Amino acid sequence: xxxxxxxxxxxxxxxxxxxxxxxxxxxxxxxxxxxxxxxxxxxxxxxxxxxxxxxxxxxxxxxxxxxxxxxxxxxxxxxxxxxxxxxxxxxxxxxxxxxxxxxxxxxxxxxxxxxxxxxxxxxxxxxxxxxxxxxxxxxxxxxxxxxxxxxxxxxxxxxxxxxxxxxxxxxxxxxxxxxxxxxxxxxxxxxxxxxxxxxxxxxxxxxxxxxxxxxxxxxxxxxxxxxxxxxxxxxxxxxxxxxxxxxxxxxxxxxxxxxxxxxxxxxxxxxxxxxxxxxxxxxxxxxxxxxxxxxxxxxxxxxxxxxxxxxxxxxxxxxxxxxxxxxxxxxxxxxxxxxxxxxxxxxxxxxxxxxxxxxxxxxxxxxxxxxxxxxxxxxxxxxxxxxxxxxxxxxxxxxxxxxxxxxxxxxxxxxxxxxxxxxxxxxxxxxxxxxxxxxxxxxxxxxxxxxxxxxxxxxxxxxxx
Numbered sequence: 001x002x003x004x005x006x007x008x009x010x011x012x013x014x015x016x017x018x019x020x021x022x023x024x025x026x027x028x029x030x031x032x033x034x035x036x037x038x039x040x041x042x043x044x045x046x047x048x049x050x051x052x053x054x055x056x057x058x059x060x061x062x063x064x065x066x067x068x069x070x071x072x073x074x075x076x077x078x079x080x081x082x083x084x085x086x087x088x089x090x091x092x093x094x095x096x097x098x099x100x101x102x103x104x105x106x107x108x109x110x111x112x113x114x115x116x117x118x119x120x121x122x123x124x125x126x127x128x129x130x131x132x133x134x135x136x137x138x139x140x141x142x143x144x145x146x147x148x149x150x151x152x153x154x155x156x157x158x159x160x161x162x163x164x165x166x167x168x169x170x171x172x173x174x175x176x177x178x179x180x181x182x183x184x185x186x187x188x189x190x191x192x193x194x195x196x197x198x199x200x201x202x203x204x205x206x207x208x209x210x211x212x213x214x215x216x217x218x219x220x221x222x223x224x225x226x227x228x229x230x231x232x233x234x235x236x237x238x239x240x241x242x243x244x245x246x247x248x249x250x251x252x253x254x255x256x257x258x259x260x261x262x263x264x265x266x267x268x269x270x271x272x273x274x275x276x277x278x279x280x281x282x283x284x285x286x287x288x289x290x291x292x293x294x295x296x297x298x299x300x301x302x303x304x305x306x307x308x309x310x311x312x313x314x315x316x317x318x319x320x321x322x323x324x325x326x327x328x329x330x331x332x333x334x335x336x337x338x339x340x341x342x343x344x345x346x347x348x349x350x351x352x353x354x355x356x357x358x359x360x361x362x363x364x365x366x367x368x369x370x371x372x373x374x375x376x377x378x379x380x381x382x383x384x385x386x387x388x389x390x391x392x393x394x395x396x397x398x399x400x401x402x403x404x405x406x407x408x409x410x411x412x413x414x415x416x417x418x419x420x421x422x423x424x425x426x427x428x429x430x431x432x433x434x435x436x437x438x439x440x441x442x443x444x445x446x447x448x449x450x451x452x453x454x455x456x457x458x459x460x461x462x463x464x465x
Contacts, residue, residue, distance in 0.1 A: 016097065024111045026080070032079075035117070051076045051113055056071070057233045145242060150221055157346045162179075162192045163273045164176065176197075176201025190206045199235065247371070248370065272398050290345050308438075316393065403425075424463060
């Protein structure tokens with residue numbers, strides 16, 4: 001059952017009462033009350049924002065305020081009835097419905113939103129998550145993924161995490177589909193940040209390949225967090241959505257669940273992901289743990305990866321390049337290398353009695369786990385100097401990119417920039433010069449914002465010192 005009733009208040013919007021197509025069945029009265037609570041301590045605004053992001057999938061914008069204004073009269077209410085949970089939607093986007101019935105995939109993602117918001121808030125309120133220790137944070141990430149049924153026992157390693165930008169060219173998008181297709185032909189599942197562009201393409205390609213191979217129960221996992229979901233709405237192929245509490249737990253979830261990682265062209269968000277992972281791989285405790293990492297794109301993107309590689313080598317030393325391969329314009333070779341890498345991971349996990357479904361062995365420092373709130377003060381205080389261990393420097397570089405992401409597409413960050421001006425980022429002169437050049441190239445290649453809107457206004461200023 002999907003809808004018990006629906007009507008059209010005016011063109012382009014629909015009101016309906018929906019039941020879960022799968023998964024969530026019941027909630028406690030206390031959980032329902034918190035989801036209805038619109039006060040500062042309640043969960044209603046978070047629920048509304050995430051639900052609207054799911055319902056507006058396919059709406060091309062990276063300004064979450066534009067979607068919010070377009071559907072300013074949208075409302076969602078959680079009902080606990082004798083037959084179980086229902087969602088009352090008012091003035092919801094009509095394209096989420098067909099002949100008055102909500103699309104099943106959107107239904108599933110809506111109830112995944114409810115599930116994760118309720119579970120995380122309940123665990124936090126009950127003190128079940130120990131967020132004061134590194135081990136406790138990792139267990140929290142595990143618990144959220146397990147509750148979302150992302151972790152599958154008795155299955156050989158096959159989950160490939162794909163990172164890349166939401167604002168990419170058509171040529172780059174088509175290439176991500178070709179790579180996804182080659183991965184899918186080899187029985188590999190896909191995990192991305194769940195949005196458009198390089199997050200959608202690999203799933204789309206893999207879907208066709210899985211169908212050709214008659215593979216069923218395939219995973220198209222989308223991992224997001226509340227601060228970015230409105231700017232990167234879940235694409236319609238995602239069949240397993242997880243909303244982590246913050247960007248750090250989102251990034252750790254990618255690394256813990258992955259058996260291999262592919263990076264497609266992107267912007268500052270992709271650079272943040274790369275630096276987060278390298279901050280882990282450069283740690284001496286992780287020296288012997290296999291983590292296949294491939295940078296790839298079409299021929300037209302070769303210069304992009306040359307820039308990334310040059311910046312990483314300059315900032316972190318030439319030795320950093322041993323942690324990744326760069327493969328240009330060869331989807332089949334990418335897939336071959338991923339298969340080899342996944343087999344190395346499988347053998348390592350067997351030899352070390354580690355789980356296939358969760359990378360417990362990887363050491364992740366608290367510095368990479370603790371939420372970074374990119375205020376103007378915090379951005380100015382970043383230690384962007386080489387006189388520290390490589391992995392710690394990578395962690396601070398990652399925070400710099402995280403702040404720029406916030407200033408570009410997150411509501412709080414955009415408001416802070418409007419109120420106080422651009423973030424000031426300081427560090428070693430040579431590194432700041434290289435960082436400025438890298439960011440300028442992202443702007444010129446339209447990798448900062450989706451094309452078609454207003455000209456990009458940098459949310460940062462790079463200073464030496």
